[in-house]
Amino acid sequence: MRHVISLLIENESGALSRVSGLFSARGYNIESLTVAPTEDASMSRMTIVTTGSDDIIEQITKQLNKLVEVIKVVDISESAHIERELMLIKVRATGKDRDEMKRMADIFRARIIDVTEASYVIELTGNQGKLDAFVAAIGNELILETVRSGICGVGRGDRVLKV
Amino acid sequence: MVLSGAEIVIRCLQEEKVEYVFGYPGGAVLFLYDALFNQDQVRHVLVRHEQAAVHAADGYARSTQSVGVALVTSGPGATNAVTGIATAYCDSVPMVIISGQVPTAAIGQDAFQEVDTVGITRPCVKHNFLVRDVKDIAPTIKKAFHLARTGRPGPVLVDIPKDVSMHKCEFSYPDKVEMRSYNPVVKGHQGQIRKAVQLLLEAKRPMIYTGGGVILSDAAEQLTKLTRLLGFPITNTLMGLGAYPASDRQYLGMPGMHGTYEANMSMHFCDVLLAIGARFDDRVIGNPDHFAEEPRKIIHVDIDPSSISKRVKVDLPIVGNVRDVLDEMISQIEAANARPNQEALGAWWKQVEEWRSRDCMKFKNSDEIIKPQYVVQKLWEVTGGDAFVTSDVGQHQMWAAQYYRFDKPRRWLNSGGLGTMGVGLPYAMGAQLAHPDAQVACVTGEASIQMCIQELSTCKQFRLPIKICNLNNRYLGMVRQWQQLFHGGRYSESYMDSLPDFAKLAESYGHVGIRVERPSDVEGALREAFSRKNDLVFLDFQVDQTENVYPMVQGGKGLTEMILSAEDL
Incomplete structure (x- = not known):
C-alpha cells in the first residue's frame, strides 16, 4: 500500500541524511521525498511517499519517531488529505506540435512559462495521477526533459501537523 | 570564566x-x-x-x-x-x-x-x-x-x-537539557498495565521472558519481586543474565538458539508471555512463523516503541521504562491482593519440571581431556559465583552464559547484538577499573583473544589483575560447529595454526601465564590464579577440539526443534 508520511524535523545539517539513511539501512522504499523549511525556519517539513505492508509502515513511523531530530510524524494518507506535485516539462514545439502542445497545456490547466522557436517549458501542478496522465498524453517522443518535485501533502480541515 | x-x-x-x-x-x-x-x-x-x-x-x-x-x-x-x-x-x-x-x-x-x-x-x-x-x-x-x-x-x-x-x-555548564524533538516516555500507560495484570492473573500457562532492558533500567530487584509474587517460571536472555537469580528454582535458564530445553518449550507453549525489555531477537525465538503457530497472548514492556511488534505481533504493548512499569505492576497486584490461578499454575509447573528433568545441560566430562564446560563450572565454583565475567564471541561465550550461573545483574558482559570478537579483554579492563577489588574473569578463545591481545600492555600499565580463561581448542569453534553440522564437515579456514604460546606471551607483557592440559589441573590453576590478587593471570586451557554447544536450534528452525546433544544428530 502507498502511504504519504509527513514529518516535522529540526532544520539542521545532516537531518535529511538521517532520514534517508534510515530508509536505505532498513530496506524501506522511498517513492519521493520533499523537504523545505516551514514558517518557523528552525524546522523543516518533509513529505515522504513510501509503499509497504501495514507492519512495515508501522515500523517506518516508529523508526522515524525514534530519530532524535524528528519532532512529529503523521501518516496523512490515513485520512482525508491533499497531495500536490509540481512538474516542469520541456517539450518539442515545432510545426503542428506547437499548437497541439498549447492545447494540451490548456486542457490540463498547465502554464507555458518559457518559449523558444523549438520548445516550450510547461508548468503543471496536481496530484501524481494528473501529472502521469499529462506525460502519457504528450508522448515520450516530444518530451525533452521532465523535472518533478515529488509530493507535498497536507491533511484536510482540522488535521494540523504543528508543534 | x-x-x-x-x-x-x-x-x-x-x-x-x-x-x-x-x-x-x-x-x-x-x-x-x-x-x-x-x-x-x-x-x-x-x-x-x-x-x-x-x-x-x-x-x-x-x-x-x-x-x-x-x-x-x-x-x-x-x-x-x-x-x-x-x-x-x-x-x-x-x-x-x-x-x-x-x-x-x-x-x-x-x-x-x-x-x-x-x-x-x-x-x-x-x-x-x-x-x-x-x-x-x-x-x-x-x-x-x-x-x-x-x-x-x-x-x-x-x-x-x-x-x-x-x-x-x-564557560558555563547548562543545568538541564530541553529538546522539543526528544521526550522519551517513562511511565507506562496505567490502563494498559491494568489489562496486563488482569491477563497475568488469569493465565493458565504463564511465562516471563526478560532481556537486557531490565538490566539497563536497573530493574532486577523489581523483576525478582514481581516474579516471586506471581510464582511464574522465568527466563533471561543472553543480554539479561543476572536480572533474575540463576540459582532460583523459578529460573529456567537462558532461551534461544543455545537456550535450555525447558526455557524454549515454556516460551513456545505458554498461554501468556510477559516480555520485558527484550526484543524477540532471531537468536531467541528462531523462526517467527513457527513461533506464531502456537496461540498465546503476548504482553510486551519496552521503552522503545519500535521494538514492539517488530518481529512478533504483540497483543498488549506497554511503552515505558521497565523499572517504572514493574513498580506499577507490583503495586497493582499488591493493592488488589490478587493471586494467579493456583491450580492451573500447579499443573503448568508440573509440565515445566518434566521438561527440566531432561537435564539438557548435562555433558560427558572426561579425565583425559579438558571439557570447556567443566572449566566454566569450576570458574563459577572458585569465584563463588560472584565474579564479573566477560566473554568474547563464539562457543566459549555460550558455555560461559550456560554454565556460569549469574545471580546478580551487570556481572555478565558480552557482545550480544553485534557479536564482536575482541571485546572480552577490554570489557574486563573497564569492569576491573570500575570495581578494583572485584574478581574479574575474561572467558575467551584463542581466536577472539587475538583480536585485542595488544591490551595486555594496557593491563600492565594500569595493573589490572584480570584472570583470562582461554578455552583454547585451536579452532574457530562456532564456525567449526556450523561447518560440521551444516557444511558436510568441510572445515574451511576454521583451524588456527601457528598460535603463540599464550603463557609465554603473557609473561613477555609482564604478566603470569599458565598452560593447563589436564582436567585434574583445572581447579588448582584457577585457585592459584585468583589467589594472585595483584597479577593478571593468563590461563591457557587446552580443551577438547571437538566439543559442540548444545542444545541448539538451527538458524531458521522453530524454537522447539532442538538438537539436545550429539546423539540427536
Whole structure:
C-alpha cells in the first residue's frame, strides 16, 4: 500500500541524511521525498511517499519517531488529505506540435512559462495521477526533459501537523 | 570564566562526574590531551588501539550504571572506534565518544587524517554531533550525556574540529537539557498495565521472558519481586543474565538458539508471555512463523516503541521504562491482593519440571581431556559465583552464559547484538577499573583473544589483575560447529595454526601465564590464579577440539526443534 508520511524535523545539517539513511539501512522504499523549511525556519517539513505492508509502515513511523531530530510524524494518507506535485516539462514545439502542445497545456490547466522557436517549458501542478496522465498524453517522443518535485501533502480541515 | 574549547570539554566531563576516559591521542586531539594533562579529576586510560578504548568504556558502562567515555583522534582514530561504537549501539549501552576532527577550514578538503566521522557513525549511534563553534561545546556535551543515558540508552558521538578545541569562550555548564524533538516516555500507560495484570492473573500457562532492558533500567530487584509474587517460571536472555537469580528454582535458564530445553518449550507453549525489555531477537525465538503457530497472548514492556511488534505481533504493548512499569505492576497486584490461578499454575509447573528433568545441560566430562564446560563450572565454583565475567564471541561465550550461573545483574558482559570478537579483554579492563577489588574473569578463545591481545600492555600499565580463561581448542569453534553440522564437515579456514604460546606471551607483557592440559589441573590453576590478587593471570586451557554447544536450534528452525546433544544428530 502507498502511504504519504509527513514529518516535522529540526532544520539542521545532516537531518535529511538521517532520514534517508534510515530508509536505505532498513530496506524501506522511498517513492519521493520533499523537504523545505516551514514558517518557523528552525524546522523543516518533509513529505515522504513510501509503499509497504501495514507492519512495515508501522515500523517506518516508529523508526522515524525514534530519530532524535524528528519532532512529529503523521501518516496523512490515513485520512482525508491533499497531495500536490509540481512538474516542469520541456517539450518539442515545432510545426503542428506547437499548437497541439498549447492545447494540451490548456486542457490540463498547465502554464507555458518559457518559449523558444523549438520548445516550450510547461508548468503543471496536481496530484501524481494528473501529472502521469499529462506525460502519457504528450508522448515520450516530444518530451525533452521532465523535472518533478515529488509530493507535498497536507491533511484536510482540522488535521494540523504543528508543534 | 574564559576557557579554550579543549578545557571546556574536560570541564564538562568533570561536571558529569566522569571517572575514566579511555582513549588514544593524535593530531586532532592534542589540545584536548593538553587540557587533560593539566588536571587530575578525570583519569585517562591509554589503550593500545582505539577499538579497545571504546570497548573498555563500554565494559565500564555495562558493569556500572554510568555513561562510558572514550576519546579518539580524527580519521583512523575514529574509524578504529566504529566497531566499538556499533557494539555498544546494538546492546543499547550509554556512552559518549569524543572524536577529534581536522580544523573547520580543512573539512571537505581531503585533509590528512580526515574522514566524515559523523557520516560514518550515523547508522550506529543513537545520535551524533559535529561542533562548529566553541560556544556550542558545553551545550552539546550536556545533550550528549542526556541522550546517552535516557530513553533507550545508546552511544552518542561528539566530533570536535581542532580549531574549535583551540578557540576560547566563556564557560558555563547548562543545568538541564530541553529538546522539543526528544521526550522519551517513562511511565507506562496505567490502563494498559491494568489489562496486563488482569491477563497475568488469569493465565493458565504463564511465562516471563526478560532481556537486557531490565538490566539497563536497573530493574532486577523489581523483576525478582514481581516474579516471586506471581510464582511464574522465568527466563533471561543472553543480554539479561543476572536480572533474575540463576540459582532460583523459578529460573529456567537462558532461551534461544543455545537456550535450555525447558526455557524454549515454556516460551513456545505458554498461554501468556510477559516480555520485558527484550526484543524477540532471531537468536531467541528462531523462526517467527513457527513461533506464531502456537496461540498465546503476548504482553510486551519496552521503552522503545519500535521494538514492539517488530518481529512478533504483540497483543498488549506497554511503552515505558521497565523499572517504572514493574513498580506499577507490583503495586497493582499488591493493592488488589490478587493471586494467579493456583491450580492451573500447579499443573503448568508440573509440565515445566518434566521438561527440566531432561537435564539438557548435562555433558560427558572426561579425565583425559579438558571439557570447556567443566572449566566454566569450576570458574563459577572458585569465584563463588560472584565474579564479573566477560566473554568474547563464539562457543566459549555460550558455555560461559550456560554454565556460569549469574545471580546478580551487570556481572555478565558480552557482545550480544553485534557479536564482536575482541571485546572480552577490554570489557574486563573497564569492569576491573570500575570495581578494583572485584574478581574479574575474561572467558575467551584463542581466536577472539587475538583480536585485542595488544591490551595486555594496557593491563600492565594500569595493573589490572584480570584472570583470562582461554578455552583454547585451536579452532574457530562456532564456525567449526556450523561447518560440521551444516557444511558436510568441510572445515574451511576454521583451524588456527601457528598460535603463540599464550603463557609465554603473557609473561613477555609482564604478566603470569599458565598452560593447563589436564582436567585434574583445572581447579588448582584457577585457585592459584585468583589467589594472585595483584597479577593478571593468563590461563591457557587446552580443551577438547571437538566439543559442540548444545542444545541448539538451527538458524531458521522453530524454537522447539532442538538438537539436545550429539546423539540427536
